[in-house]
Amino acid sequence: MILGVAASLVAHNPRIDWFGIAPEGTLVATAVAVLLLDLVMPRRDSWQTSRLASVGVLVSLGFVVALYERHGGTTPMFGGAYVVDNYAIALKGFFLVVAYVTILLAVDYIGEGDYYQGEFYFLLLTSVLGMTVMTSARDLITIFVALETISIPTYVLAGYRKHDRRSNEAALKYYLIGAISSAFMLYGMSLIYGVTNSTLLSDISDKVGQTGHGKVLAVAIFLSLIGFAFKVSAVPFHWWAPDTYEGAPTPVTAFLSVASKAGGFVAMLNIIFFGFSNRSNVWWVVAWLLAILSMTLGNLTALRQTNIVRMLAYSSIAQGGFMLVPFAAYGIARDHGHLSVAQTSFQAVVIYLLIYGAMNLGAFGCVIAVARRTRSADIEGYGGLFTTSPALTVCLSMFLASLTGIPPLAGWFAKFVMFRSAIDAGGWAGTSLAIVAGVNSVIAAYYYLNVVRTMWFKAPATEAGPVQVPSALGFSIALCTVLVLAIGVYPQLVGHIGDLAAKAASVATGS
Amino acid sequence: MTTFHAPPLAASVMTEYYRQYLAVAVFVGAALVMVGAMLGVGALLRPKRPQPEKYITYESGSDPFGTFGQQNVRYYVYALLFVIFDVETVFVFPWAVNADHSGLGWFGFGEIAVFVLILVAGLGYLWRKGLLSWA
Amino acid sequence: MALNQFLLLAAFLFAVGAYGVITRRHTVLVLASVELMLTAVNLNLVAFGAFNNDPVGQVFALFVLTIAAAEVGVGLAIVLLIYRNLRSSDPDDVDVLKG
Numbered sequence: 076m077i078l079g080v081a082a083s084l085v086a087h088n089p090r091i092d093w094f095g096i097a098p099e100g101t102l103v104a105t106a107v108a109v110l111l112l113d114l115v116m117p118r119r120d121s122w123q124t125s126r127l128a129s130v131g132v133l134v135s136l137g138f139v140v141a142l143y144e145r146h147g148g149t150t151p152m153f154g155g156a157y158v159v160d161n162y163a164i165a166l167k168g169f170f171l172v173v174a175y176v177t178i179l180l181a182v183d184y185i186g187e188g189d190y191y192q193g194e195f196y197f198l199l200l201t202s203v204l205g206m207t208v209m210t211s212a213r214d215l216i217t218i219f220v221a222l223e224t225i226s227i228p229t230y231v232l233a234g235y236r237k238h239d240r241r242s243n244e245a246a247l248k249y250y251l252i253g254a255i256s257s258a259f260m261l262y263g264m265s266l267i268y269g270v271t272n273s274t275l276l277s278d279i280s281d282k283v284g285q286t287g288h289g290k291v292l293a294v295a296i297f298l299s300l301i302g303f304a305f306k307v308s309a310v311p312f313h314w315w316a317p318d319t320y321e322g323a324p325t326p327v328t329a330f331l332s333v334a335s336k337a338g339g340f341v342a343m344l345n346i347i348f349f350g351f352s353n354r355s356n357v358w359w360v361v362a363w364l365l366a367i368l369s370m371t372l373g374n375l376t377a378l379r380q381t382n383i384v385r386m387l388a389y390s391s392i393a394q395g396g397f398m399l400v401p402f403a404a405y406g407i408a409r410d411h412g413h414l415s416v417a418q419t420s421f422q423a424v425v426i427y428l429l430i431y432g433a434m435n436l437g438a439f440g441c442v443i444a445v446a447r448r449t450r451s452a453d454i455e456g457y458g459g460l461f462t463t464s465p466a467l468t469v470c471l472s473m474f475l476a477s478l479t480g481i482p483p484l485a486g487w488f489a490k491f492v493m494f495r496s497a498i499d500a501g502g503w504a505g506t507s508l509a510i511v512a513g514v515n516s517v518i519a520a521y522y523y524l525n526v527v528r529t530m531w532f533k534a535p536a537t538e539a540g541p542v543q544v545p546s547a548l549g550f551s552i553a554l555c556t557v558l559v560l561a562i563g564v565y566p567q568l569v570g571h572i573g574d575l576a577a578k579a580a581s582v583a584t585g586s
Numbered sequence: 587m588t589t590f591h592a593p594p595l596a597a598s599v600m601t602e603y604y605r606q607y608l609a610v611a612v613f614v615g616a617a618l619v620m621v622g623a624m625l626g627v628g629a630l631l632r633p634k635r636p637q638p639e640k641y642i643t644y645e646s647g648s649d650p651f652g653t654f655g656q657q658n659v660r661y662y663v664y665a666l667l668f669v670i671f672d673v674e675t676v677f678v679f680p681w682a683v684n685a686d687h688s689g690l691g692w693f694g695f696g697e698i699a700v701f702v703l704i705l706v707a708g709l710g711y712l713w714r715k716g717l718l719s720w721a
Numbered sequence: 722m723a724l725n726q727f728l729l730l731a732a733f734l735f736a737v738g739a740y741g742v743i744t745r746r747h748t749v750l751v752l753a754s755v756e757l758m759l760t761a762v763n764l765n766l767v768a769f770g771a772f773n774n775d776p777v778g779q780v781f782a783l784f785v786l787t788i789a790a791a792e793v794g795v796g797l798a799i800v801l802l803i804y805r806n807l808r809s810s811d812p813d814d815v816d817v818l819k820g
Contacts, residue, residue: 103704107704107707110707110708110711111707111710111711114710114711114714114715215781216777216780216781216784219781219784219785219788220784220788223788223791223792227788227791227792227795230795230796230799231795231798231799234799234802237802238806240803240806240807243799243802243803243806244803246799246802247748247799247800247803250795250796250799251748251751251796253792254752254755254792254796255742255755255758257792258735258738258755258758258759258762259758261759261762261785262735262758262761262762262765264762264781265731265762265765265766265769265781266765268766268769268777268778268781269728269765269768269769269773272769272773272775273775273777274777274781662797662798662801666794666797666798669790669793669794670790670791670794672790673786673787673790673791676783676786676787677783677787680783
């Protein structure tokens, strides 16, 4: 729909790189097919829709890989509003893998409850479509449409347990905050359009650099950033996240905390690096404050949680703070005139996103598996898990250790690139960022490792047999485990992707 | 995005544009005077005997019940359906206006066909789920 | 007519909407306030587009309009769902919302 209408507005001979949008096309076709298949299938066979959805995601992923193999250059479409470069390709791949793992996490959860199945996968695929579009969006309209395509299906997904009041509340809070933040963001965008007379980020970047309209631009940039801060649940715009994460079905929570959040960060990457680079004096303070507040408050509140899903919710707020550090670092460096930091900070965000996705999805996979037995998410219930299900315990311990940032696991590399960007930025602002991030890593270690301690050393709370892990769930946990280990031992794996992305971005920003 | 022609809006054009609204202003003024005169004369001449029944809302002779604002929820689905297809025209309309002379040709037709087909798939879904029948 | 008049009206609408979002307790009224904020955005976009002689503003406004409609559809569905659940949990309450 987006592409269709955008195309019809472009010039007489719209040149469309059909191969470039093949991943998105596949997702659209799959989503519609899933919805129609669900209609013709009898209710008891509707789990088949999950198969179709995962095949669609994998085909789309195949196109992404083929795109990577095809070329290294950028392909601007629709007058530069839609670009398929290495950065976009890398993140498209990431989102599709996340979508695949989410389907694996959800298939038993959704299949066993009394849920509509076809619609679940339809909504999931639509949201993923928005994410893949977002990676290529270089225009305010496209960014807005992609962001809403990501968000609107997730409002419904959050309330998927229709008869559970907590799920209702989760959906309502998420929805209201999403709608309000969109309104703020749009008001900011409308002012930016008014000042620069263009919605293309490249044009905006040029015009923002010229003097004049200082106050209007400051308000505009500030309002748009507030909109994104809501989406990525940065403190002080985070209060919806723990309630929504707790109330939503757990596979949806995993999806929200990884994919939806990453979608918000990709939007921020696009708009800050490609659009607002030349006005870093306006936004670096905002990014700096958001980063410091999110890290500190997220971690301190996570310390007090007794429910593991709520704990992971606050931890994901804190991790979001860590991801905001490179943004602030870039702004600081840009303000001081060091342009070289653009590369390292861009790379840091991309790498952090990829690694965070793997370890957080894995952790949620384990939580879903354990909840199948205990029917609750209390941390107390994890006591003695090692004696009953050792393999699962080892996996969950690994994910938590990786989230902490302990060296042989992927998380340390994410933290490493994040610290490097802050230190490269220099000055009192960069140094203070690095110090706060360091202190917070230590605080985070306490609550992550507390869960590990409970699992290994506490006596079991109840007499219960081992956790039965269905094959799809087991496979997804195994996949995340392999990724976390492989990246930790051989960080060049994502380092290379981050390099490619940053290079593509530096071509686009001209720095 | 240069093929989409908006009318030029020079200052003189804008004042000309607003001058056309002068007629509307005259109409509004005339309407106010006429209605005010009729009601005013009526109020002066008519006898005044207030009774409570006279203040009940007139609903074709039957007594009104309930309060304002409680509609059947079923209307929600229809309202939503209406909004969706109403908004669809927002996208089809610019295409239709430009279809024959802007060189969009079969390409544009294909694009809009895909757009409409996706909406039709949604409509088919609603139909199969029984949301179109009043039950 | 100056551009500023449109912008001031839009800013006023946006402020009224934001005030409504903060003060109203009823979800439907919050939604209405958000719509008011979006109206301000559309007014801004169309005014900028007209005064800069650029059609993109109008196109942007159309997208905002469409997506706001989709968003409100989902929002009302969620409100309705909650309303039903709360009603059903309270048998003393008159079941006015059948359907």
